[in-house]
Amino acid sequence: MSLDTGPGGAGKTRLAGRTATTRYQSRWAVAQAVQKGPRSRPGIDREPPAGDQPLLVVADYAERWALGVLVELVENLPLVYPSRRVRVLLLARPSPGLWDTIAAQLDRGGVHLAEPISLGEFTWDRAGAFTAAATAFIDHIAPGRPPPDPRNDLNDPGYGSVLDLHMAALAAVCAADTGDRAPTHEDLSEYLLSHERRGWTDTTGRDPHREHAMETMAWLATLFGPTTGHTAALALLRHAGMADGQADAARLLTDYERLYPPVRSEVHGLSPTAVVEVATLQPIRPDRFGEDLIAAVLRKQPHALELLTHLTTNTNADSLNRAALRRCLIVLAATATRHPTAADGLRTLIRARPELAVIGGATVLNTVVTLAPHDVADTTDQVLPRYDTELLQPACDLAQRLTDTLTPDTTPAARAHRLTILSVRLSNLGRHEQALAATEQAVEIRRRLAATNPTAFEPDLAQGLWSFASVRAAHAAELEAALPAANESVALYERLHEQHPQAFLNDLRGTLSTLADVLAGLARVDESEQIRRRIEQIDAPAS
Numbered sequence: 001m002s003l004d005t006g007p008g009g010a011g012k013t014r015l016a017g018r019t020a021t022t023r024y025q026s027r028w029a030v031a032q033a034v035q036k037g038p039r040s041r042p043g044i045d046r047e048p049p050a051g052d053q054p055l056l057v058v059a060d061y062a063e064r065w066a067l068g069v070l071v072e073l074v075e076n077l078p079l080v081y082p083s084r085r086v087r088v089l090l091l092a093r094p095s096p097g098l099w100d101t102i103a104a105q106l107d108r109g110g111v112h113l114a115e116p117i118s119l120g121e122f123t124w125d126r127a128g129a130f131t132a133a134a135t136a137f138i139d140h141i142a143p144g145r146p147p148p149d150p151r152n153d154l155n156d157p158g159y160g161s162v163l164d165l166h167m168a169a170l171a172a173v174c175a176a177d178t179g180d181r182a183p184t185h186e187d188l189s190e191y192l193l194s195h196e197r198r199g200w201t202d203t204t205g206r207d208p209h210r211e212h213a214m215e216t217m218a219w220l221a222t223l224f225g226p227t228t229g230h231t232a233a234l235a236l237l238r239h240a241g242m243a244d245g246q247a248d249a250a251r252l253l254t255d256y257e258r259l260y261p262p263v264r265s266e267v268h269g270l271s272p273t274a275v276v277e278v279a280t281l282q283p284i285r286p287d288r289f290g291e292d293l294i295a296a297v298l299r300k301q302p303h304a305l306e307l308l309t310h311l312t313t314n315t316n317a318d319s320l321n322r323a324a325l326r327r328c329l330i331v332l333a334a335t336a337t338r339h340p341t342a343a344d345g346l347r348t349l350i351r352a353r354p355e356l357a358v359i360g361g362a363t364v365l366n367t368v369v370t371l372a373p374h375d376v377a378d379t380t381d382q383v384l385p386r387y388d389t390e391l392l393q394p395a396c397d398l399a400q401r402l403t404d405t406l407t408p409d410t411t412p413a414a415r416a417h418r419l420t421i422l423s424v425r426l427s428n429l430g431r432h433e434q435a436l437a438a439t440e441q442a443v444e445i446r447r448r449l450a451a452t453n454p455t456a457f458e459p460d461l462a463q464g465l466w467s468f469a470s471v472r473a474a475h476a477a478e479l480e481a482a483l484p485a486a487n488e489s490v491a492l493y494e495r496l497h498e499q500h501p502q503a504f505l506n507d508l509r510g511t512l513s514t515l516a517d518v519l520a521g522l523a524r525v526d527e528s529e530q531i532r533r534r535i536e537q538i539d540a541p542a543s
Helices: 012-025 067-080 100-105 126-141 161-176 185-204 208-224 229-237 244-257 288-298 302-311 324-335 340-351 361-371 375-385 389-404 413-430 432-452 455-475 476-499 504-519 525-541
Strands: 002-005 029-034 055-061 085-093 263-269 274-280
Touching: 002 012, 012 055, 012 085, 012 161, 029 067, 055 067, 055 100, 055 432, 067 085, 067 100, 100 389, 126 161, 126 476, 161 185, 161 288, 185 208, 185 244, 185 288, 208 229, 208 244, 208 288, 208 302, 208 324, 229 244, 229 274, 288 324, 302 324, 302 340, 324 340, 324 361, 340 361, 340 375, 361 375, 361 389, 375 389, 389 413, 413 432, 413 455, 432 455, 455 476, 455 504, 504 525
Parallel strands: 002 085, 029 055, 055 085
Antiparallel strands: 263 274
16 A cells, blocks of 8 residues: 655646556556445445456545545455455545554554655646646637647746646636636636636526525535535535525536536445445535635635534534535645635634534644644644544644643643643653653642642642553553552542542542553552452442
């Protein structure tokens, strides 16, 4: 398995297409990985022909896949096709820790992992790429017309991606066809969006209301789509308040499908059964162009952010499944890297419903780490699970940021709390020495506080000692050093449990379990079993 990364427009999909074509010409079978619907997730878009020829599977948007689903796909393909040599190519935008996280899950499964490849700036013959693209566009727009001359500024950094060159070529062809002046690089996207809107105008018969509806549908489709099946698409339109009833929603969807036809595919999951699926509400492509549309609508339509907030933060809504919500958040996070309006919108959503950062996965959480103000970062940190394989790196980065930005007037208790969280995140990543240093600092602070006010701070000290023992116990060589902290934590929680039986029951059970593990690791089996019997006695009344 290998991974190709690069920013939007770098040419990942084109390169993968070329690789797939070359493999196919060399008698490989080629398929696209899909996770479209609940009956076919994960799988491939077509069953390879019978035989034992090698199989190449391309998985685009790897940063959008749920980690467990992606790992399931890669691990099961060799089992489904045991007579074939299987290669998987992942495509993704740069995402800190993405490859390490995927590799950590697959390495123990015997999957061969190639070094990831990062696509950089496009420097090879930009003028030639411009002319080739312009010629292809002319064949569709104005056959027989000579292609426009390459721009004289193609060596500027703004044309460092294949998509920038293709957009410039398309704009030049459109401008020549309509007699317009070709736009500057800064105006490329807006110029091409204006041409997209002309298509909406022609389809809707210059009805302003229907034109506005078409733009809103394109915006929704680019954020949430494509949807699997017309039922889900109609439900989204109705929940967005775009239609009064099913018939009205169906009319709007028909208008949209005239310009952006649905895609029908036969999806083969990890079973012999194939499922025919219809993907409608197709997003505006390519991705960066769609992201520019998202930002433009957020900037120009006063109620767009209000609608987006309603769709993503209304937990009682049935129109969005978790996969669609995740897609929306990831697309919005990608848009936020280039458009402040989208960054503001994402902050608004997460401020209203912090758990969206968890639903969005590592991509969204990385955006919180880099772009969110302190209050959003802090509330997001509070809802993160203690351990989530997909979120290990960004959760640690967020904890590090919140620790590093503590102000001089931060109370000692708050500082100790932040250090404890950081130690857990560091330990989850296997950064043992750093985790140990952070938890030691936390214990020292809490011990001083407990000495001055035991009633208020002994629970924090007990928790800190428990965390310290857990970090130590993660390494067999440090089990002996973990024992005093584990014993002290148990003693504190036993006293607290006597005073407040229900409030500290789970904490006592947890720290006793840690102590039992430490003793077992030290081969003190009898003592470990005694501790476990104490845990059973604690649990007995509840049963």
